Amino acid sequence: MIIVDAFPVPYSSFVTSYGTYGKCEDCEKPVHSTAKINGKRICAVCKKRNHPNFDLEAEAKREPIPKFVDSDAAFKCPAKRCSAKKLSFCEFYVGSCCSTxxxxxxxxxxxxxxxxxxxxxxxKSRRDVVSSYDKWLDADRAYSRAELNEKNARKALEKAEKEIADAAEKFTTEKTKHDEAIKWQSKVQKRLFLTVKAVTEGVISDTEPAKKKSKRAEVNEKLQCKVCSSPFDVEHPEAILASCGHRACTNCLMKLEEKECPAVGCGARFSEDKIIKVLD
Incomplete structure (x- = not known):
């Protein structure tokens, strides 16, 4: 006796799709699994009944023994109030779609x-539970490792951010000091120029006319370049050698192959950083 809402062996009326492996081509029934034998999909019962020696014949011919593949057929629930239409063979047999x-x-x-x-x-469900449990454990371990890696990464990020902040603060501090050092150098350079100028020009006495005239000639001579004899102006900017105090135009000093003072009887060696440009 078959009850309307009962689940007998799956009948064709409950099949919505046989798929590739869901129908035996010998008994014409939807089955749990099939194997390809002599070009047809055969269930285990039909293989045992109709092809009992097939595996031995395949081994003798050194051919692979066909493997059974689980059904990929789809079924609908025969319960009147259930709308499930894409149940697998196992879901259909177990009745997983509804309480009926x-x-x-x-x-x-x-x-x-x-x-x-x-x-x-x-x-099979027990094997699936064991397999899923093992996979869950692996996933749990991977999650724990990921959490630890994230924690370490956050610590590394915090450390890097602190280093960046410290470096930025140090950069600002050192830049301020550098700017102040430049301003101080400019003031020192200006004072050095005034000091060297006062020493080299000397003081002219009003009570000694001859010496005054000589001093004026010397001053006029000092207002021109020792190399090109051009008066100091925009095209021939004046510069003083810090090493000896003698003057010449900046252009001539920079062009000298031998960096020696051009003043007669001096010849003091100098470098470009010893050339002090006269400020306007």
């Missing part, structure tokens, strides 16, 4: 076959 299907009565005609199939499905 899960608590169905077992057909007396098919009870032995259904018990064997349900036992097979149960064993």
């Amino acid at each position: 299907a899960l608590n169905r009565e077992v057909s007396e005609v098919e009870e032995n076959e259904e018990c064997l199939l349900m036992h097979k499905i149960y064993q």
Whole structure:
């Protein structure tokens, strides 16, 4: 006796799609799995009944023994109030879609076959639980490692941010000191120029006319370049050598191959950083 809402061996009326592996081409029934034998998809029962020696023949011919592939057929629930239409073979048999299907009565005609199939499905579900548990443990370990890596990364990021902040503060401080050093150098350079100028020009006495005239001639001579004899102006800017105090135009001093003072009887060696440009 088959009850309307019961789940007997899946009948064709409940199949919405056979897929590739869901129908035996010998018994024409939707089955749990099929293997390809002699070009046809055959269930395990039909293989044992119709092709009992196929595996031995395949081994003798050194051909691979066909493997059974789980059904990819789709089923609808026969329960009137259930709208499930894409159940797998196992889902259909177990009745996972609704309480009516899960608590169905077992057909007396098919009870032995259904018990064997349900036992097979149960064993597979146990293996799936073990496999999923192992995968869950692996995922949990990976998650813990990821959390630890994130924690370490955050610490490294915080350290890097602090180093950046410290470096920025130090940069600002050192730049301020550098700017102040430049201003101080400018003041010192100006004072050095005034000091050297006062020493080299000397003081002219009003009570000694001859010496005054000589001093004026010397002053006039000092207002021109010792090398090109051009008066100091915009084109011939005046410069003083810090090493000896003698003057010449900046252009001539920079062009000298031998960096020696051009003043007669001096010849003091100098470098470009010893050339003090006279400020306007």
